[in-house]
Amino acid sequence: MTRIVQIVPFIGPGTGVAGVAWHLQQELQALGATVEVFTFQSARRGRSTPRSSRNTILARIRGGWRMIWFSTVGTRCAKQYLAERPDAISICHNNVVAGDVYVNHGLLLASMRARGRSWWGIYRNPVHDFIYLRDRIRYRGRTHRVAVCLSEGEADDLRATYGPIGPRIEVIPNGVDLDRFRPPTPEERAAARSELGLGPDQRVGVFVGHEFSRKGLSFAIRGLAYGPSALLMVIGGNDEIIAEAHAEAIEHGVGDRVLFLGVRKDLPHHLAACDFFVFPSAYEANALVVLEALASGLPVIATPVGFAPEIVRDGENGYLVERDPVAVGARMEELATLDDESFAALRRGARASAEAYGWREVARRYLELAERLEAERSGAGTDAASADRTTG
Template identity: 55%
Template sequence: MTRIVQIAPTIEPGSGVAGVAYALEQEFRAAGVPVERFTAADAGRTLARPHRTTLGLHLQRAGNVIWFSTVGTRRAKRFLAERPDAIAFTHNDVMTGDVYVNHGLLQAAMRARGNYWWRMVRNPVHLFTALRDRIRYRGRTHRAVVALTGREAELLREVYGRVRPPVTVIPNGVDIERFSPGDTAGRAAVRRGLGIADDATVAVFIGHEFERKGLHLAIEALGAVPGVVLLVVGGTADMIRRATAQARRAGVAERVVFAGEQPDPVPMLRASDVLVLPSAYEANALVVLEALACGVPVVSTRVGFAPDLVVDGENGFLVERDAAAIGARLAELDAQPLDAWRERARRSAEQHSWREVASRYLELARSLERGRTAPA
């Protein structure tokens, strides 16, 4: 029987890499497949809560990345050596495991944001990560690589020129039971708690890296849509302070609500009318799929999974990374009833369940398992 080990800094419910690994773990177990995990905590490092300042956050992340890439790799190898029959899926940092799941390309993200070389050299961890991943993709660290979209598979080859392990495209999924449209009472209660009127059109922005994900463009776009309130989920106190100052300069501060970090994005999505994601780069943009599953149409740049999910005029809009274009689409949605949009958004997400995604990972694991036992 196939046996799985998942390696990730953390594995827990929610969004991001930790949430993806957790969702796969649940589906593997539901399919009767034995699964274990190896996290930073299992390797001996406790990941503390993020610092409140941007500098503190960067330093903490840098330390975690370097430690799990080096010390974590050595300890993960020992862990796997005791389980020679397991197939290991690695999510981020560690340099071992049968399959590496590519949750994003640092160099592609830096190029998308502009001033590539300055962004790389001003942060030594970027140079460390670039060298580490060059070894990962061009060497024999892994037996296979999973890319989350077809475009991400192309970017792998554009960035590294040659990727030695075979690349398989498996998009992320969504928990369509957890991420689902809420009721009117719950929606109203969340809005009251945030000080947002029941009849306002709410555009929600969810993300931690405000600059890369384009929060400044969403704030600027509000100038063209006086009926829209922007709900911002995520960010440190320092990041929120700077974004608040920008909103004041743009004259829209009274229509920008900062909710800060939230343990569960579902209530925020259910309280909203549209997701806005003007990002420069996303490996997958799982939040787009989560929003659609909650019945929330999407206004997004052409990043990650968004071009495969969003159909203009059906469940949202794909836009250029431009405040005027974002504002025009928000105004279009603000001017009409959204019930039909919500129904179409939900239907477009229902075909992307985690069960189907996990079955593709298991198919890949079994093919690698057969490769181990095949005669030379």
């Protein structure tokens, strides 16, 4: 039986890195593996974690402190933890510089360059300097045996950012909960739309994300001027950036066609009210939400970043577009005015394209990787023992 240790700052059902690790844990266990988890809390040995703050500045300071602490002290603690489990294959998801496998959930430098930041704009922040140096050690050295990238594009970004990579690169995309994210029944759709005051014939696009700037909400809002038949629902953000986005919508004369919902935990319920997904992001390592939208039967309008160019096919399950309001708006208008039969075919294509990426199948690929690493380790041990006998 394969023994796996996941190293991750936090783990739990939901979104982001914590959710990825949680889904992998559930499915790896279902496949017969033994799975343990080493977290920020494990490294602190049960001491309480500082509470999160509603103050944005304090939250950033605490988040930066946790990241640096888990990258340094947490690395030492994780190595001790793994030394006590020499038979385990370890999968590290963030911060800690230890583990057989490192899952690259994103590259800060690639993300900032994609948004047009200058080198000075990047490196004047000491936290950015720390991350660059930490990850240069991670990627140029031999700490990890394998670096998992979540898309082919991210593998290219990794090489472009750090040059020759020490660990070998394998691409395993993220998965999606195909039971939770699914096309709604007519009753579910009607109920979700009724709650939001949407008419049965209105075509509604949806944007989901907390970083409005990087994920391109502005292009979707301005795109409404070129997609006069569409409405836009926005899920995510905080009071400050929602106010800024609302002001932009009013400035461009589309304020009455944008519905800001803020953070919503029951994402499938709200996706059930929508007709297509809009995501003109500048940078993504994978973007779980693209898979979640497709699995929910929503055609996707997305820029060719992250996993989108590997799964979105023009006219089959959505469209790839430039990060330009005219291009985004034109596709929004096309979907908003498409006849019902053609639109239903797009929705079926969206769901079908996501079905190969259930978490069970993704976990199977991680388990196969772990088993190969086990075999390589055993083979290396056998070769070393044989060499010792020959020398003797």
